[in-house]
Amino acid sequence: MNEIDGILKGIREGNPRTIGRAISAIEEGNHRAAAILQGINEGCVLAATILGITGPPGAGKSTLINQLISHYRIHGKRVGIVAIDPSSPVSGGAILGDRIRMMRHATDPGVIIRSMSTRGRVGGLCAAAGSAAKIMACSGCNPVIIETVGVGHLEIDIVGLADIVVFVLAPGFGDDVQAMKAGLIEMADVLVVNKADHAGADALIVDLKYATQGRDCQVCSTSATESRGIEDLANIIGNIAQRKRQTGQFIQKREKMLESEILHRAVELMRTKLKDRLMAQEEQIIGDPQDIVRKLLEEVCVTQLESKKR
Amino acid sequence: MEAGQRRGRVLIGKVGLDGHDRGAKFIARSLRDDGFEVIYTGIRHTPEEIASVAVQEDVDAIGISLLSGAHNELIPAMIHALCQADAGDIPVIVGGAIPQEDISYLKDKGVCEVLTTGTPTQTILDVFRMVANEYRQKKHTYE
Ligand SMILES: Nc1nc2c(ncn2[C@@H]2O[C@H](COP(=O)(O)OP(=O)(O)OP(=O)(O)O)[C@@H](O)[C@H]2O)c(=O)[nH]1
Ligand SMILES: [Mg+2]
Numbered sequence: 436m437n438e439i440d441g442i443l444k445g446i447r448e449g450n451p452r453t454i455g456r457a458i459s460a461i462e463e464g465n466h467r468a469a470a471i472l473q474g475i476n477e478g479c480v481l482a483a484t485i486l487g488i489t490g491p492p493g494a495g496k497s498t499l500i501n502q503l504i505s506h507y508r509i510h511g512k513r514v515g516i517v518a519i520d521p522s523s524p525v526s527g528g529a530i531l532g533d534r535i536r537m538m539r540h541a542t543d544p545g546v547i548i549r550s551m552s553t554r555g556r557v558g559g560l561c562a563a564a565g566s567a568a569k570i571m572a573c574s575g576c577n578p579v580i581i582e583t584v585g586v587g588h589l590e591i592d593i594v595g596l597a598d599i600v601v602f603v604l605a606p607g608f609g610d611d612v613q614a615m616k617a618g619l620i621e622m623a624d625v626l627v628v629n630k631a632d633h634a635g636a637d638a639l640i641v642d643l644k645y646a647t648q649g650r651d652c653q654v655c656s657t658s659a660t661e662s663r664g665i666e667d668l669a670n671i672i673g674n675i676a677q678r679k680r681q682t683g684q685f686i687q688k689r690e691k692m693l694e695s696e697i698l699h700r701a702v703e704l705m706r707t708k709l710k711d712r713l714m715a716q717e718e719q720i721i722g723d724p725q726d727i728v729r730k731l732l733e734e735v736c737v738t739q740l741e742s743k744k745r
Numbered sequence: 746m747e748a749g750q751r752r753g754r755v756l757i758g759k760v761g762l763d764g765h766d767r768g769a770k771f772i773a774r775s776l777r778d779d780g781f782e783v784i785y786t787g788i789r790h791t792p793e794e795i796a797s798v799a800v801q802e803d804v805d806a807i808g809i810s811l812l813s814g815a816h817n818e819l820i821p822a823m824i825h826a827l828c829q830a831d832a833g834d835i836p837v838i839v840g841g842a843i844p845q846e847d848i849s850y851l852k853d854k855g856v857c858e859v860l861t862t863g864t865p866t867q868t869i870l871d872v873f874r875m876v877a878n879e880y881r882q883k884k885h886t887y888e
Contacts, residue, residue: 452831455803528752528777534798535787541794548801552782554751 439467443474449513449574451547458549461566472566475573481689483572484676487597489585494605495629496582497536498659499668503580504540506669513545515571515579517564522552529553533582547571562699565596565692578672594622595695598685599675601625601668604643606635623652624675627668631656708735752779753805753877758786758795760823763813768841768862772808772869779870781877792819796826799835805877805884806857811841821854834883836876840869 445453461468488496500516507514518533529552540546549567568579581597594600602623607630620626626647628639636656643654653671657664679685712735713720720727757773759766766788773783784802786795799807809820820839827833836857843851848859858872 451797451800455801459803522782523777526778526780528780528782530773530777530783530785532785534784534802538786538790538794538798541790542797548798550782550784550802 439470439474442467442471443573446471446570446574447476449544449547451544454547454570454574455549457570458563458567461570462551462563468566472569475569479575480569480572481686483568483577483579484599484672485568485572485597486578486580486672487583487594487600488580488603489583489594489600490603490627491605492584494603495657495659496584496603497533499603499627499629499657499665500533500580500582501537501539502657502659502662502665503669504537504546505662506665507578508540508543508545512577513575514547515568515574515576516546516548516582517567517571517579518548518550518582519564519584520550520552521584522554527554547574547576562696562703565696568596595692598679598688599624599672601627601672603627603629604639605630606633606639620646620652621650625668625671626652626654628654628656629659631664632658632661705735708739752781752874753881754782754784754802755806755808755873755877756784756786756795756799756802756804757808757810758784758790758798759788759810760790760792760795760819761811761813761815762789763811764788765812768812769808769810772810772840772866775866775870776808776873779874781873792823793826796823796830796832799827800830800832804835805880806836806838806873808838808840808873811839811843814842816841816843817847817850820851820856824855834880836880838872838876840864 442453442457446457457467457471460471488500490496497518500518504514504516516537518531520529520531520533522529531550531552534548534550537548540548549571551564551567564581568581571579585602600623602620602625604626606628620643626643628636628643630636640654640656647654653675655664655667655671657668659665676685679688709731712731755776757769757776759769769788770785773785776783784798784804786798795807795809807823809823811819816839820837824833824837827835827837833855837855838858838860839851839856840860840862842862843859845861851859857876860869860872
């Protein structure tokens with residue numbers, strides 16, 4: 436058996452070491468990455484539902500996912516989680532802490548959790564997160580859950596990665612308004628008011644129901660710490676998944692995902708190439724930025740073509 | 746980003762019952778500020794839990810801090826769990842209140858470095874840099 440076949444077999448068998456290694460290979464874009472992705476069973480990827488769970492920092496996303504994992508495990512499902520945290524713009528480092536809330540599942544062989552940092556890349560991150568989700572799906576995870584913080588542009592890309600988008604809010608932040616402004620709520624299939632044990636939850640639910648009137652968006656409430664509302668949320672998610680598959684929305688979105696994945700990968704590739712080229716410039720850069728951009732693009736594309744010919 | 750440009754991924758956590766996490770949190774933040782991706786697992790975990798997380802996260806080093814005195818049992822148990830998961834090669838760094846006479850025992854059991862209480866932060870960072878980098882190089886050459 437060649438090496439890649441061995442890796443693919445390990446993934447299918449759910450070997451955590453192989454899965455961990457394979458995700459790293461893809462994150463770092465090493466030479467095995469493409470072969471692994473090509474060998475992934477598309478049937479598994481199509482069978483799995485990818486849930487995007489997003490929302491403002493501290494809303495309780497990880498705690499809620501912890502509860503959802505328990506729910507899915509009781510129903511005998513294998514679950515994968517990709518938890519994304521922002522990296523520090525200064526050092527490039529990151530503290531990936533979502534996992535703390537899910538440590539209960541640390542040794543459960545039916546749960547695979549992988550933390551990722553944004554590493555200052557938007558397109559690349561989405562590509563890596565999407566690929567990690569595929570590997571998890573290939574190992575039999577269904578659903579695969581992707582957690583991201585939702586405050587800027589990044590999560591809109593994440594929205595493009597998920598079949599179902601769950602936006603988590605909590606009372607008392609004023610985040611509801613922020614989220615509405617950012618248009619995030621419009622992207623969501625489900626709005627969850629978490630921390631329903633806090634004052635103000637009911638009012639927020641009323642607000643959200645009003646704001647989503649006439650739209651295909653469900654509102655529900657949970658208390659992740661008290662484990663309330665989890666079953667309801669899981670049922671809502673399950674119903675949406677079923678409906679999307681029946682109406683063909685699911686497959687349509689998957690096709691779009693492929694397009695955006697290709698775009699993300701291309702942009703990420705270009706970004707590093709452009710940056711390298713720019714950094715390699717000996718003399719100080721002066722002149723009209725637009726001209727420089729044109730020249731830079733030309734140079735990068737020419738070297739790219741030449742390296743292809745060779 | 747090229748693999749070589751990054752510092753790598755490390756796990757920082759605590760095993761056993763002691764609940765003091767100030768030291769571990771401080772190290773986690775220092776490592777982040779030094780460019781590491783730090784998987785922080787919090788306190789009071791079993792050796793098996795830490796090993797399982799290290800495998801899933803495919804880290805380049807594991808840093809465990811202990812103040813409880815139970816290191817001679819817990820650390821070998823964790824290394825055993827790593828080996829069981831085909832991950833015995835992930836380097837383990839132990840920090841905290843470790844008596845001098847236990848250091849060689851832990852090293853015999855497969856610990857790569859022991860950093861006792863009072864080790865300067867810069868030294869700790871240097872150790873993590875060196876250890877994680879070496880492991881990444883190794884991973885790379887056979888890849
Ligand atoms: N009272 C109450 N607290 C909660 C609830 N859910 C989460 N929390 C608390 O809220 C805090 C943040 O929870 P997390 O799950 O880490 O939130 P998050 O949205 O994942 O946060 P980031 O990943 O940092 O954006 C923790 O202290 C949780 O214990 C809830 O339903 N009720
Ligand atoms: Mg979180």
